[in-house]
Amino acid sequence: MIPLHSAVAQLTSGAARPAGPTDGAARLPGLRADPVVVTADGDLPTVPTTLLAEESRDGDGAPVSVARPPGSPAPPRTVTTMTTHTITATTDPAVHPALTAAARAALDAYTAARAAHDRATLAEAVATGADGTPTLRIDRLVEDAVIDALRPHGVNILSEESGWLDHGSAVSLVIDPLDGSANGAAGVPLTAFAAAVAVDGEFTEAYTVWLDTGRAWWAHRDQPVPYRTSGRRELSGAALSLLRPHTAEPGPAAAWWAAASRAARVRILSTTCLEAALVAEGATDAFADACSDTHRLVDLAAAAVMVPRAGGVVLDTRGRPLVFDTDLTRRWSGIVAATPELGAELADVLTTAADAVTAPAAPDAGS
Known part of the structure; x- marks a missing residue:
């Protein structure tokens, strides 16, 4: 027996496949839907390791292999039709x-x-x-x-x-x-x-x-999730995703370069919602808008629920609260980070660099 969250990781680590009729029509196309039996070992949900060797079949009857621990016996062919993935659809009463x-x-x-x-x-x-x-x-x-x-x-x-x-x-x-x-x-x-x-x-x-x-x-917000952030606390050496640089704006351009020059790796994927999810599951350490005030509530709302449950933080570079508001002209410069410490450092680096080039010049002492 292994913990449920470990089973989720093993069952969902491979390529996605279309869910066929044998998977049940309520599951979204393109999602893995490998059936497993979940039992309780004390208070911990567990999955028999033999079931991770199941060779599932898609709607066309083609086999879909799932990794099996070395030396483990072949699994039984009769299993419950429950998926361990968190992306079940309307059959899961927990999902709205x-x-x-x-x-x-x-x-x-x-x-x-x-x-x-x-x-x-x-x-x-x-x-x-x-x-x-x-x-x-x-x-x-x-x-x-x-x-x-x-x-x-x-x-x-x-x-x-x-x-x-x-x-x-x-x-x-x-x-x-x-x-x-x-x-x-x-x-x-x-x-x-x-x-x-x-x-x-x-x-x-x-x-x-x-x-x-x-x-x-x-x-x-009230339930655990089966994914975790990387736990990184420092920008130095981090894998960082950023919105594209706004080179025509001196403040955001300076902020972008200040953050990028400290990170070990920088990616520009041009999809905030997906980049936030990758922070939540630990694939990257942080994502940010470098003080360009591009983000709207629709860009950050899902992350505001998902990322904190995974151990991370969602905040604004200027400390503006992310709250429900129906005005889509309202803007934020969002930061999604693996830890509060990394989020705070990233906000400081971005705002310090932006303010250094946009602050009014000090008056000439001789004038």
């Missing part, structure tokens, strides 16, 4: 049904849009979003599908393109239907759906899906 409905709609619409249109069509600006930025055609196609899927749930919606849709509910979903839309339009496989549930203005639950692979992260 509106979250899974929205995620499924986003994934289906994104996949259909990529199949039906060329890059130029998907990248065409068709409107101006509620946040004041251009809405690409691929944004519109995905968001329209998400909003349609949420109608039966009666929740309020705050979404990147359409803004605030008030349905008189105590429950609101703060959604970025397609984060990294320029990536998606171009065919770069770095896009995400992200949403957070707010009940009476308090964030309670979040769901992020990497749309190009089906990997996903679910979190509830």
Whole structure:
């Protein structure tokens, strides 16, 4: 027997595959859905190691191998139909049904849009979003599908393109239907759906899906999660993701370089929601907007639930609180870090560098 969180890591470490009919229609396409038996060993959920040797079969009957501990016997063929992955859909009573409905709609619409249109069509600006930025055609196609899927749930919606849709509910979903839309339009496989549930203005639950692979992260503020941040406390030697540098703005440009020059590795993925999820699971140490005030609530809301549960922190470079607000013109320079110590150091490095080049010059003593 091994702990459940270890089983999750083993079962989900390989490539994703399409979930077929034998996996149950309620699971999202593209997700691993290897069945296992979960039992209790005292207070600790455990999984028999033999079941990690299960050769699952997808909807077409093709075998999908899962790593087996050396020398372990072949597993029994009859197992319960429960997945250890945190990304089960509507069959999991712990996940808010509106979250899974929205995620499924986003994934289906994104996949259909990529199949039906060329890059130029998907990248065409068709409107101006509620946040004041251009809405690409691929944004519109995905968001329209998400909003349609949420109608039966009666929740309020705050979404990147359409803004605030008030349905008189105590429950609101703060959604970025397609984060990294320029990536998606171009065919770069770095896009995400992200949403957070707010009940009476308090964030309670979040769901992020990497749309190009089906990997996903679910979190509830009152429940443990099976992933952890790297635990890094210092910027020196860190793996750091950043928004692209704003070279025309002296303050953000200086801040970007100050942080980048201290890190061991720098990545620019152009998808905040996915980069936050990678911090949550320890794949990278931190992510930041270098004082450009680019982030909106839809970019950071899911991370604000997910990352603290994994041991990290989400904050603003200037200390502005991240709170529920229906005004999408409100901006933050978000930091997502593996630990509060790393987050605080990163905020200090960024703001110090930005302020050094934007502060008014001291008056000439001789004048």
